[in-house]
Amino acid sequence: MPFTSLGLSPALLKALVDQNFNLPTPIQQTAIPAILNKKDVLGIAKTGSGKTASYVLPILMNLQQTLGAKNRHANVLVLVPTRELAEQVKNVFQSFSQALPEKVKTLAVYGGVSINPQMMAIQGVNVLVATPGRLLELVDSNAVHLSAIETLVLDEADKMLNLGFKEEVNKILALLPAKRQNILLSATLNEDLQHIHQILLHDPVVIKIEDEEESLDLINQIAYIVSDEKKGPFLRYLINHHQMKQVLVFASSVKQAEVIVNKLRKNNIDAKAIHSKKSQGNRTDSLQHFKSGKLRVLVATDLMARGIDVSFLPFVINYELPRSPKDYIHRIGRTGRADTPGDAISLVSQNELHHFEVIQKKMGKKVEIIDSENMP
Incomplete structure (x- = not known):
């Protein structure tokens, strides 16, 4: 039509x-x-x-x-x-x-x-x-x-x-x-x-x-079992190892978003956070730089991500899982758009494994889970 x-x-x-x-x-x-x-x-x-x-x-x-x-x-x-x-x-x-x-x-x-x-x-x-x-x-x-x-x-x-x-x-x-x-x-x-x-x-x-399930076909989903204390180093490993240039990272809170950004920047990875405590000018600048590809990593809370619309976003990383399976689908749906494949990666601690099983059941898709302890 x-x-x-x-x-x-x-x-x-x-x-x-x-x-x-x-x-x-x-x-x-x-x-x-x-x-x-x-x-x-x-x-x-x-x-x-x-x-x-x-x-x-x-x-x-x-x-x-x-x-x-x-x-x-x-x-x-x-x-x-x-x-x-x-x-x-x-x-x-x-x-x-x-x-x-x-x-x-x-x-x-x-x-x-x-x-x-x-x-x-x-x-x-x-x-x-x-x-x-x-x-x-x-x-x-x-x-x-x-x-x-x-x-x-x-x-x-x-x-x-x-x-x-x-x-x-x-x-x-x-x-x-x-x-x-x-x-x-x-x-x-x-x-x-x-x-x-x-x-x-x-x-x-x-x-x-x-049509949410259909739209997930373009998204390559993978999860890693990572202890909470090792999530920071493992995130940096993923970004560097895969040479990621444009990455949207989801954090569970404003405080966690700031912690993630500080650790990334200390390790020479260009990153900024976008959340409700930032000034409007700061949020606008961060979003524009990320959309244009000038900013490598943007760390966002679920609320702020509603205003992020990037046509060809290659990577989404869940630093922690959201509470709602629907929020998980909305998060990873930021990639795999416009007929372009994307990668959605979740860092899952042992105490999040049961919740991740619930998410997979609601989503109707099984996600490959890899134990990071077995990785170099």
Whole structure:
């Protein structure tokens, strides 16, 4: 099914061609016509499945008919859990809106940076992409009003609700007009999401893309049994022995991420950490350097990794296993994209072995496990 059959305008179709979008992904095939028809949508699909474009394109087209809202009254609100994702979504809106006859102003607002420039830039905004906390600060300052919101998007809704944003999201929902279009997008459908789905959505079009297992075929998975105290040296051995040039390492906590980076740098391996305690400027620089290939190793927590989108990432390493099997699949799914194979390596201690068996069972794949004690 080509993009031309989805009801998009000639201007957006040309923008898709210019940006080398060839065929719509499964979620785009269903979501774009539904959103164009002003239907509520619940989309469940893995990271990297094209969820962002699936709502950006139809929202931009619908906006062409309703532009001209009052100053400081946005038309579209997109709520996201992290600053990185806010910037990513903003960039997608801006890249496609350039082709449109009517100008659309998109702004991303988030904490960790000064609020004053955001308060000034919000004038005349049509699409507001926001983290919940900063949005409430702007509302309290009368910098923005939410009474004219026509479309609400909750992007990465599963992470947003898991990370304790539920109370802030509820406050924001209370400020929105009752009559609006609602779009919920998530990688997983958990109890929290089911609850908010029942509150928010009215006769939604439900899209569930279950292709995670298929996407794992391009990923070469391997695990090493390594004691906790030897994980640091073994990580350095892997990076040097395989001459890895672009490696995403997952850590379980902010503290652990910093420990890993410090040890790598002491051993002359260029590495930086990206997590919630870093300043926005630091996080942006680290991410840009990593994407461009100038940074060899990026160490991330699960939350921060939601904003990392690298087309041809060759290596992902789990320094520790995540608690959820689904998070494991999302982690390793950062590699093996765009028909390009990738390697996913897990360092598993003895006390993690049972959990790793559970992960393999949920994933439906067996992973080769090698005892590092038998290696030189």
